[in-house]
Amino acid sequence: MRTLFATIDRFATRQPFVIARGTKTDVEVVRVELRQGEILGRGEGTPIYYLGDHALAALAALGQVQAEVEAGATRADLLDLLPAGAARNALDSALWDLEAKASGVRVWQRLGLPQPRPMLTAYTISLGDPATMESEARRVSGRELLKLKLGGEGDLDRVAAVRRVAPHARLIADANQSWTGLDIEALCHGLHALGVELIEQPLPAGADSDLAHLRSPVPLAADESLHDRTSLDSVVGRYRMINVKLDKAGGLTEALALIHAAGQRGLGVMVGCMLSTSLAVAPAFFAAMHAAYADLDGPLLLARDRACPLAFSGSDVHPPEPALWG
Template sequence: MRNLIARIERWETARPFVISRGSKSHVDVVVAEIREDGRLGRGEGTPIYYKGDTPELALAAIESQAGAIAAGAGRADLLDLMPPGAARNAIDSALWDLEAKVRGERAWALAGLPQPQPMLTAYTISLGDPGTMAAAAKEAAGRELLKLKLGGEGDLDRVAAVRRAAPDARLIADANESWEHIDIEKICHDLHALRVELVEQPLPAGRDAGLLHVKSPVPLCADESLHSRAELGELIGRYRFLNVKLDKCGGLTEALALIHAARQRGLGVMTGCMLSTSLGIAPAFVASMQAGFADLDGPLLLAKDRPHGLMFNGSDVCPPEVELWG
């Protein structure tokens, strides 16, 4: 019989992590563990705070499924038993990990994907004044892809400062819903001149209709507006890319289905992450194997990581070792 247990863990950040909605000095994650016949499957989720989720609510949601897991509920069953979110992600990831151990295969093989190679990941520069962001970009010299957290007024100056500090880096901009009072078409043309390759979530979720007539030379990417396949249809024509995060969509199982549906509709895919340890990033790595952009730097932003954490080689993140997950 399968036994499900869960807990909340707190992990400190290496430095304040700042976006348009505020600053973080730590992240609280939920960890699900499923034991069966001496084998252990693990999964981690980070509650989406802007959706009203908390570690306590996520923990209670995981614990509520102990009976179903003991009775044999699998990954497909979770899609009906639980809504999208960190709790389902943690259980789904633990089930993937357990199945990989039971079958003696890696998780990507279970997903029908080939043996992975190291993958380019973005590295996040927190929101700050232009000088602070430029200094952080200079400190990250050598990283190929930088993701810049923006906040509204003064964003063009921020990006220009980073471009001067990191003239050879590829850049992604993440507005985090902060451009409601900004001329999006104009700033996107200016950002295109600074060689920005992607702009995430310019408007607040639910107000995406404001993008219907925006002619941007830089592809726009939905983040907060997209959680699972349920929102996909209404984003068509407003975005050219989707940011798929396992904590939003509720696990690797839904993420793979969402990526497939997006690609069928001609949309590009970025896979992202919340602040998390390598245990939270490992299943996202599998999803990222089918994405055009990957933002899997969560563990790099923490003061320390788990044992057997992901190895980062320059700008690349390496596939997870079996001791970590999958």
């Protein structure tokens, strides 16, 4: 017999985290614990606020399926029991962890993956004026891959300022839906000249048809427009890549299916994360083993992390140890 426990944890950010939609100084996450005898499986999900999700709603959703989960619902059952979101992600992750500990077989082994090694991850620089972003880029100038949060007007100046102090870094950019009314093609060419190799979500979700005939020298990646397999077909022909996040997909189980389906449609994959602790990023690490880009810096953006956290060294994130997850 299983027992399910769920709660809300709050974590402060290391410094204000600024994107085009606003500023965050803390994040609420939902933590799930599944106990089966002496074995404990854990998972974490971050509610995606722009989709209307929030921690109390996720907690309520978990309460509604508690009986089914404690009676033995599987990860496959969760796809019907809960919609994609933080609640399902936390529960799916806890089930993966429980299964690994019960069997003595690590998650990467269950997935047939090679022995995991440290992985290059992007490090995010918050949106700000050019001088502020330049200062932050100078502080982390040794990092190999920087992700720049952009906001519309003045974006070329922002990226140029970062490039001045990080001439050798690889750059990716995230517009967070902020380029409405701008000359997107000109922006893409300008960012290409500055060495940007990927641009996320230039327009609001739902306006993707405006990208169908865009000629961009930089690949565009769908983020807010792409959640799980149900939204995959809507981005084909408009984006060349997708950003897979476990909170959007509703867990590692759906994320892996989404990555496979994207590959069949010729789409490249980036695996990202929300503001979250190492407990949430651990399962995303294994999804990112299938991806061209990993953006798994969530724990680095928080003032504190879980016990037995992921190790970060240089520009790399290390695979999780069993004491953390999986």
